[in-house]
Amino acid sequence: MVAAVVALVAWALQLMQAANDRREFSLMLAGCMVCSAAVGLATVMVLTFTSPSFLPAVDAGISLDSIVLPWDGQL
Known part of the structure; x- marks a missing residue:
């Protein structure tokens, strides 16, 4: 990828x-x-390289499993 960027700039x-x-x-x-x-x-x-999937998982003690969104239909 970096080589492609350098080639494009050149x-x-x-x-x-x-x-x-x-x-x-x-x-x-x-x-x-x-x-x-x-x-x-x-x-x-x-x-892409700084997305959360590349960062190490940190257990902050907060779970988002209990959040229900309006379009989920599980009200």
Whole structure:
């Protein structure tokens, strides 16, 4: 995953350099789109790795088993 993010950033930088050399605005937009894709992928990766399922279980003495939600139909 990290290699994919690095590859996307490198590709975006190459596109933006080519846009600067050729004076083409469309390549600059393509570079920005690739860079935003890299940022989105990195964000999803960080959110996935910091999710509660990756954290060690801590017994705080609070159970959520007794909570009944209105749409459960067990009122």
